Amino acid sequence: MTSFPLLSAVLLAPICAAVILCFVSPKAAQSVRVIAASAMTVALALTLYAFFNYDMTAGGMQFTESIPWIKDLGVHYALGVDGISLPMLLLTDLIGLAAVYSSWNITNRPKEFYILLMILIAGVTGTFIATDLFIFLLCYEVVVIPIYIMVIIWGSTKRVSKEYAGMKLTIYLLMGSAFMLVGVVALYLTVGDVVGFRTFDMQALAVAGQNGLLSEEFQIFAFLLLLLGFGSLLSMFPFHSWSPDGYAGAPTAVSMIHAGVLKKIGGYGLIRLGLLVLPLGARFWAPVIAALAIINVMYAAYIALAQKDLKYVIGYSSVSHMGYVLLGFACLNVVSVSGAVANMVAHGVMSALFFSMIGFVYEKTHMRSVTELRGLAHQMPRVATGFMLAGMASLGLPGLIGFIPEFTIFVGSFSVYPAFAILAISGIIFTALYTLRVLAKVLFGPRDSKFDRYKDARGVEMMPLVILGIALVGFGIFPQVLMGMVGSGTEQLMPLLDRIAEVPGFIGGIR
Amino acid sequence: MNFEAISTEIFILVLSLFAIVMDLVLPKNESRKSIGGVLVFALTGWVLYMFSMYTPEAAVADGSANTRYFMDMMYIVDNYSLFFKQLFMVATIFTLLFSMDYMQTVLRYKGEFYALLMTALLGMCVLASANDFLTAFIGLELMTISFYILVGARISSVNSSEAAVKYLVVGSVSTAIMLYGISLIYGSTGTVQFYEMFRNQHLFTTAGLAGATMIMIGFFFKLSVIPFHMWAPDVYQGAPTPITAMLAMGSKAAGIAAFMRVIYVAFPLIGFYWLPILAVLSAVCMIGGNIMAIRQNDVKRMLAYSSIAQAGYMMVGMVSADYPGMKAVMFYGMLYVFANVGAFTALSVVEQQRGGSDYKSLAGLAKSAPVLAAVMTISLLSMAGIPPTAGFAGKLYLFTSVVNQGYLWLAFVGFIMSMISVYYYLQVAKAMYLTEGDGKELHISGAVRAAAVLSVIATILFGVWPEKLAELTNLAAYTFLQ
Numbered sequence: 001m002t003s004f005p006l007l008s009a010v011l012l013a014p015i016c017a018a019v020i021l022c023f024v025s026p027k028a029a030q031s032v033r034v035i036a037a038s039a040m041t042v043a044l045a046l047t048l049y050a051f052f053n054y055d056m057t058a059g060g061m062q063f064t065e066s067i068p069w070i071k072d073l074g075v076h077y078a079l080g081v082d083g084i085s086l087p088m089l090l091l092t093d094l095i096g097l098a099a100v101y102s103s104w105n106i107t108n109r110p111k112e113f114y115i116l117l118m119i120l121i122a123g124v125t126g127t128f129i130a131t132d133l134f135i136f137l138l139c140y141e142v143v144v145i146p147i148y149i150m151v152i153i154w155g156s157t158k159r160v161s162k163e164y165a166g167m168k169l170t171i172y173l174l175m176g177s178a179f180m181l182v183g184v185v186a187l188y189l190t191v192g193d194v195v196g197f198r199t200f201d202m203q204a205l206a207v208a209g210q211n212g213l214l215s216e217e218f219q220i221f222a223f224l225l226l227l228l229g230f231g232s233l234l235s236m237f238p239f240h241s242w243s244p245d246g247y248a249g250a251p252t253a254v255s256m257i258h259a260g261v262l263k264k265i266g267g268y269g270l271i272r273l274g275l276l277v278l279p280l281g282a283r284f285w286a287p288v289i290a291a292l293a294i295i296n297v298m299y300a301a302y303i304a305l306a307q308k309d310l311k312y313v314i315g316y317s318s319v320s321h322m323g324y325v326l327l328g329f330a331c332l333n334v335v336s337v338s339g340a341v342a343n344m345v346a347h348g349v350m351s352a353l354f355f356s357m358i359g360f361v362y363e364k365t366h367m368r369s370v371t372e373l374r375g376l377a378h379q380m381p382r383v384a385t386g387f388m389l390a391g392m393a394s395l396g397l398p399g400l401i402g403f404i405p406e407f408t409i410f411v412g413s414f415s416v417y418p419a420f421a422i423l424a425i426s427g428i429i430f431t432a433l434y435t436l437r438v439l440a441k442v443l444f445g446p447r448d449s450k451f452d453r454y455k456d457a458r459g460v461e462m463m464p465l466v467i468l469g470i471a472l473v474g475f476g477i478f479p480q481v482l483m484g485m486v487g488s489g490t491e492q493l494m495p496l497l498d499r500i501a502e503v504p505g506f507i508g509g510i511r
Numbered sequence: 512m513n514f515e516a517i518s519t520e521i522f523i524l525v526l527s528l529f530a531i532v533m534d535l536v537l538p539k540n541e542s543r544k545s546i547g548g549v550l551v552f553a554l555t556g557w558v559l560y561m562f563s564m565y566t567p568e569a570a571v572a573d574g575s576a577n578t579r580y581f582m583d584m585m586y587i588v589d590n591y592s593l594f595f596k597q598l599f600m601v602a603t604i605f606t607l608l609f610s611m612d613y614m615q616t617v618l619r620y621k622g623e624f625y626a627l628l629m630t631a632l633l634g635m636c637v638l639a640s641a642n643d644f645l646t647a648f649i650g651l652e653l654m655t656i657s658f659y660i661l662v663g664a665r666i667s668s669v670n671s672s673e674a675a676v677k678y679l680v681v682g683s684v685s686t687a688i689m690l691y692g693i694s695l696i697y698g699s700t701g702t703v704q705f706y707e708m709f710r711n712q713h714l715f716t717t718a719g720l721a722g723a724t725m726i727m728i729g730f731f732f733k734l735s736v737i738p739f740h741m742w743a744p745d746v747y748q749g750a751p752t753p754i755t756a757m758l759a760m761g762s763k764a765a766g767i768a769a770f771m772r773v774i775y776v777a778f779p780l781i782g783f784y785w786l787p788i789l790a791v792l793s794a795v796c797m798i799g800g801n802i803m804a805i806r807q808n809d810v811k812r813m814l815a816y817s818s819i820a821q822a823g824y825m826m827v828g829m830v831s832a833d834y835p836g837m838k839a840v841m842f843y844g845m846l847y848v849f850a851n852v853g854a855f856t857a858l859s860v861v862e863q864q865r866g867g868s869d870y871k872s873l874a875g876l877a878k879s880a881p882v883l884a885a886v887m888t889i890s891l892l893s894m895a896g897i898p899p900t901a902g903f904a905g906k907l908y909l910f911t912s913v914v915n916q917g918y919l920w921l922a923f924v925g926f927i928m929s930m931i932s933v934y935y936y937l938q939v940a941k942a943m944y945l946t947e948g949d950g951k952e953l954h955i956s957g958a959v960r961a962a963a964v965l966s967v968i969a970t971i972l973f974g975v976w977p978e979k980l981a982e983l984t985n986l987a988a989y990t991f992l993q
Contacts, residue, residue, distance in 0.1 A: 070978050072985055073907070112877075134907075138898040138975070145888075145897055148937055152945050163941065170937065174930035181926045185907070185914050 006050055006063050007079040007129045010089070011122060013043040014096070018118035026111045033104060036114040040097040040121070047093045054086055056488040061131060061203070070134070074198040078132040083489020087345045087482060088128045088261070088268055094471055095260040095352045096121040099253035101463035102356045105363060106154065106251075113154060116146040117253055124257065127265050133184060133200040133273070140269075143262060144173050147254055154251035158309060158368065165249025172232055172242035180229025180269075183222045187277065190218060202272065209277040210496055216280045223281025226274050227289070234266030235319045236326060237295045244315030252359025255311065256464075259318045260352035264344040267325045271337065275329070275493070283332065283500045287417075290330035294423050296323030301430035305437070310361075310368045313438050314354045317394060320431065321347045327417075327424055328409040332497055336412025338490040342405035342482055346475070349401055350393040353468040357386040360461065364454045370441050378447040380456040386465045389472050391439045395432040400476035404483060516579040516588045519561065519596055520636050526553055527629035534622025543621040547611040550625060551604055558600045565590050571990040580642075584704060587642040591841075594987035595639035595768040598845055602760045603632050605852040608962035610753030613859045617751060618664055627664075631657035631757065635765035642776075644693045644703040644726070647769050651689075651733070654765060655682050658758065662750040674749025681732065681742040689729025695722030705777040714781060723778055727785065730773070733766035734822045735815075736792055737799045744807075747815035752862050755811055756855035759818045760848045767825060767844060771837060774829065775992070782832060790830045794921060796823025797928040805935045810858060811868045813935060814851075817894060820932060821847055824909055827921055831912040838988035839908035842980060846893065846901035846973050852966035853890025856959060857883040864953050873939060875948020880955060884943045886963040891936040893970045896929045901973035908981075 017039030024031055054062055061080035069077040081089060099117065106113050119142065126139030148170045155162030191205050192198035194213040199205070208214060214222075232239035243263075247255045275282045297320050304316035321343070328340025360383055361376065362368050377384035393402040406428075413421040457465065475482045514521070533546045566589070579588040607628070614624050634654025641647035659682065663675025697703050699719040700711040713719055728739065735743040747755045774785065800820030807813040825847075828840035857876070858868055860883060865872045877884040893900035906929060910922040973980050 069976065070904075070981060072981050073911075138903070141898045141903070145892060145937075145940075149888075149940060149944055152941055163945070167934070167937070171930075171934060174933055175927065178926040178930040181910075182914075182919070182922050185911050185922055186919065189911060189915050 005065050006046055007081065008065060010043050010046050010050075010093070011079070011125050011129065013039045013046075014118040014122040014125065018115050018122070021111060021115045021118065024111060026109070029107070029110045032111050032114050033100070036100045036118060037097070039118065040093065040100050043121075043125070044093040044097050047090050050081065051086055051090050051485070054081070054083075054485065054488075056083070056484060059083065059488045059492055064131070069132075073134065073200065074192070075134040075200050076132050077135060078201065079129045079135075080131040081129055082492070083485050083487065084271060084341055085128045085268065085489075087341065087485055088264060089125065091264070091345050091348045092121065092124050092128060092261045094467060095256055095348060096124075098352060098356060098464035098467045099256045101460055101467070102256060102359055103251070103253040104460050108154065113150065113251075113253075116150050117257075120146045120150075120254075120257060124261050124265065128268065131202050133188070133202055133205065135200075136202070136269075137181070137184065140265060141177060144170055144177075147250070147258065150254050151246070151250045155249045155254075156251070156362070158248060159312070160245050160249060162249040165245045169242045169246035169250075172239065176229040176232030176239065178229075179225045183225030183229065184273075186218075186225070187222050190214060190222075202277070205273075206276040210279060214278070214280075216284075219278040219281035220284045221281075223274055223278045223285055226269070226278070227285060230266040230269040230274065231292075232266075234263055234270070234322050234326065235296075236266075236289075236322065237292050237299060237319075240296065240300065240319045243319050244312050247315040247318070247355070248309060248311040252355055252363075255355040255359070256352040259314070259355060260348040263318065263322065264348055267322075267329065267340060267344050270329055271341070275332075275337075276496070279496055279500045280503060283503045286330045286332055289326055290417050290420050293323045293326035293330055294420050296320060296326060297424050297427040298323075298430070301427050301434065304434045305430065307434075308370050310358045310370060310373075310438065310442070311355070313370070313434060314351060314358065317431070317434065318347065318351050320427065321351075321394070323427070324406060324409050324424060327413055327420065331409075331413040331416040332500065333412050333416065334490050334494050334497060336409055336416070337493060337497075338483065338486045339405050339408030339410075339412050341486045341490065343402075343409060345482060345486075346393065346401040346405045349468050349471045349475070350390045353386055353390040353464070353472065354394070356464040356468065357383055357390065360457055365451065370438055373442045375443070375445045375448045376451060377443040379451045379454055382457045382462065382465065384443045386469065387439060387443055389469055391435045393472055393476070395435050396428060398476075399473075401472045401482075403476065404479040408483070513579060513581055516581040517586065519557065520633060520640075522553075522557055523629055523633045523636060526550055527626050527633065530622060530625040530629060534626070537622070542615055543625070544611045544615060546622060546625045547607045547614075550629070551607050554600050554604050554607075558597050558604070561593055561597050561600075564588070564593055565986060566990060568986055568989060584706065585643055585646050586640050588640055589990060590987040591772070591991040592636075592640040592768070594841055594983065595764065595844075596636045598764055598841075598848060599632055599635040599639070599761050601845075602757065602764070602848045602852070603628060605848070605856075605962050605966060606753050606757050606761075608958045609852070609856040609859055610751075611958055612956050613751065613753055613863045616863060619666055620664070624661065624664060627657045627661050628757070631661065631761070635761055635768075638765045639768040641769060641772070642705050644696070644705075647773070648690065648693065650765075651769070652686065654762060655686070655733075658754070658762060661754045661757075662746060664754065665751050668749070670749035671751065672749075674746045677742055677749075678746045685729050685732030685739070688725050688732075692722040692725025692727075692729060695719070695725065698722075705772065708777040709779065714778075720781065720784065723781060723785075726773065727770075730766055730770045731792070734763060734770065734826075735819050736822055736826070737795050737819060740800075740819050743819060744812045744815040747818070748809055748811045748868075752811065752855055752859035752868065755814070756851055756859075759814065759855075760851040763818065763822060764844045764848070767840065771829060771840065775832070775837070779832075786830060786832065789826055790918060790921060793823045793826035793830060794924045796820060796826065797924055801928045801932045801935075804932070807935075809869045810873065810939060813939075814854065814858075817932065817935075820928065821894065824906065824925060824929075827913050827918075827925055828909045830918060830921065831916045833912065833916065834988045834992050835908070835912040835915065837991065838981075838984045839905070839912045841984040841987055842908050842977070843905040845980060845984070846905045846970065849966045849969040849973070850890045850893040850900075850902065852962060853886045853970065854894070856963045856966065857887035857890075860953055860955060860959060870938065870942040873942040874946040875950060876943040876953075879948055879951055880953040882960065883953070883955065883963060886967045887943065888940045889967050889970060891939055892933075893974070895933045895936050897933065899971060899974045901970050901977065904974055904977045
């Protein structure tokens with residue numbers, strides 16, 4: 001008997017919901033919402049089952065499925081999860097469910113909105129569970145177009161118009177992916193030439209790359225192309241400017257998914273493709289990535305200090321946090337890479353919560369400016385709790401999800417780039433500054449009577465806070481649940497990382 | 512005389528005559544849609560029947576299959592030509608489906624439309640099977656002359672007449688150039704037959720090379736390759752929308768079918784002359800077509816420039832000059848048909864009921880005709896090559912084949928330009944989804960809906976699971992090069 005195709009079910013849940021929604025009457029808004037929420041609940045439940053049934057001692061790809069798909073290209077419909085992708089999958093479904101609830105009050109064309117949202121979530125899910133590069137690419141690019149349409153219809157125009165924001169986001173990501181596609185095609189053909197048959201199987205590509213079948217020059221070239229693609233998705237400096245504008249223009253659910261999980265595809269891709277398939281290329285470019293990472297951390301945090309729009313603050317903050325992820329990746333040791341993966345999860349949860357709370361406040365008050373909002377904790381204590389949780393996690397308060405991952409990155413990076421590590425740690429001060437400044441102004445201070453008529457979140461509106469809050473506190477108090485899982489994935493990298501440690505990088509043999 | 516080999520052509524000719532006779536028999540004020548319905552059913556049946564005509568790969572490999580010729584090698588029926596004939600017929604079937612309403616309201620002479628569409632289809636089929644320059648020329652002219660008339664079929668419209676005259680003038684010039692090329696080639700080699708020309712050393716003389724150049728230029732006109740593209744935007748804009756669709760998918764694919772046979776069968780030994788030119792021209796097409804498309808206000812004009820870019824993508828596959836490249840071109844040609852059907856179905860409904868095809872006419876289409884808006888968006892994304900549409904798989908085939916031959920820079924140009932193309936395709940989506948129109952529901956007939964939905968299903972199916980189409984194109988391309 002074949003086992004239940006768990007991952008296919010996780011992938012198909014949102015797709016099926018999208019197809020069903022096509023046939024629901026546009027006026028039946030409540031049915032639309034309930035169908036979307038049910039699909040995401042199913043996906044989340046299955047993912048949780050996978051998460052707690054993953055055999056960490058065995059490690060490697062589990063829950064695998066593989067069906068021959070396109071023979072002449074060597075494509076298999078292959079799914080599987082390991083310690084790196086499973087936390088990302090969990091993150092996707094957590095945020096996906098929260099995003100469905102955050103959009104509960106959308107009245108303008110809810111049917112189309114939820115169809116696009118389901119396609120978006122399906123695309124992200126597929127990217128994390130695909131073990132075949134073709135399926136990965138398919139899902140990777142599926143997400144871009146729904147986002148554009150969602151931004152221009154349901155987005156908001158503040159500092160930049162939503163059309164501009166949507167187009168900027170789309171063009172940046174597509175241009176990045178154009179370079180990545182060239183890199184992937186070159187990789188696919190080169191590996192096909194060396195091993196004698198064409199394959200998109202990531203495992204086969206990784207074996208070829210790690211066993212020295214790919215020349216160092218090729219790896220350096222191909223890694224650069226991938227870095228352009230994944231780096232712009234991860235909002236790596238200098239390809240970051242789409243991120244704050246894009247988030248500001250996007251509707252709440254899109255900001256949540258984009259900042260929460262979509263960005264993380266960049267980091268995930270760098271590890272899965274960049275590091276595993278092109279280890280020498282990764283080693284060569286690591287110092288450059290580390291330097292850019294520090295610019296990300298410092299520069300974005302500095303800009304965030306000066307922002308007035310809440311969404312811009314969080315937008316730049318997410319750029320800054322991605323700097324930590326990049327630094328963790330660039331240090332190329334097991335500890336720092338584990339930190340990078342865990343930090344992607346941590347940042348995903350907290351930024352999604354932040355955007356969800358901002359979205360809620362904006363929906364009620366139509367204000368997002370730090371100067372206009374004040375003393376909200378009096379009228380909206382529950383929302384204030386959400387803000388505080390996200391904010392404290394953002395500045396790395398122990399006991400919340402953000403602390404352990406960041407700490408791990410610093411531990412891992414200190415031995416490799418001590419100067420960069422010190423700079424990055426000092427970035428926390430900036431983070432604390434802008435986070436506390438915003439929270440203090442928006443939440444605390446004297447009661448402002450003009451906000452009295454707005455009600456606090458209640459009922460379904462509480463769901464994003466509950467879902468993400470549980471993850472935020474749960475993973476904070478029991479970090480081992482997350483770190484153990486991530487560790488079981490990154491442990492597999494140990495021999496590879498040890499091997500490439502001696503190879504000279506971009507600036508010669510200095511590490 | 513192996514008449515069985517040309518059964519497809521005889522069948523189409525009969526259909527054309529049938530359309531003329533029906534037009535005469537039917538009372539003057541009765542709708543001519545019934546003719547279209549009969550043609551759709553007949554052609555669909557024949558397309559399905561044609562699957563049985565393919566020579567299996569094994570039979571070609573061991574040489575047991577005898578290729579079907581007609582009239583002493585003048586006319587060849589191989590898997591390659593069968594695939595292209597099926598492609599033309601699928602394009603015609605879809606065009607008939609979505610144009611019946613349009614033609615009934617817009618055209619004055621309705622019956623002739625069906626007859627001429629069939630002769631154009633006949634010309635395309637002859638082109639795909641032609642094995643010497645004269646047959647190819649006859650097919651080309653049969654197709655093009657039918658199109659001259661069809662482009663000007665909207666006789667009350669100034670644009671349509673202008674387009675027809677322009678098409679006629681430019682088309683005649685290109686025909687003249689090609690014919691001169693053919694006569695030069697015949698003069699220097701003493702043959703017009705492709706196989707015999709292949710090893711003929713006189714092809715390397717100045718006159719022979721000049722002739723080859725002129726023949727290729729003639730084809731470049733037909734494919735609207737930059738710098739021979741000036742006719743395309745005006746003609747596309749002026750022609751009745753279904754005819755524009757046929758020009759974009761049928762006429763272009765027919766040109767490609769004949770062009771590939773010419774360059775791979777007749778001219779492969781002078782490949783080192785034309786390969787670099789082809790590579791540069793394909794890059795020029797991809798860049799120029801996509802950049803110029805950005806500035807257009809009229810969606811049909813935009814699609815004209817986009818079709819120039821698409822010709823560029825397909826030429827990328829030709830540059831690789833091997834069987835994966837050919838296969839990629841055929842694969843792309845087929846999915847381009849479905850993408851075009853989707854886009855032009857929506858456009859023809861809009862043009863018929865709102866009287867224009869610019870971005871303003873598309874306003875609010877997402878509300879007044881949500882199915883058409885979704886179909887249009889997905890079809891345009893397929894042209895841009897965004898997954899999960901078929902365009903992505905097609906571009907992957909094209910660019911892997913050409914990178915494999917060492918042209919990495921072409922893949923760079925191709926991928927970057929296709930991402931740029933997303934910009935103007937999304938402008939269409941923006942017009943449909945963002946702006947508010949008059950909110951009036953558009954009338955969509957069952958045939959139009961069927962064409963739109965079927966084309967989108969094909970686009971997504973071939974994008975997510977291209978296996979079957981890939982097998983068919985593999986068979987066609989593999990046996991061609993045996």
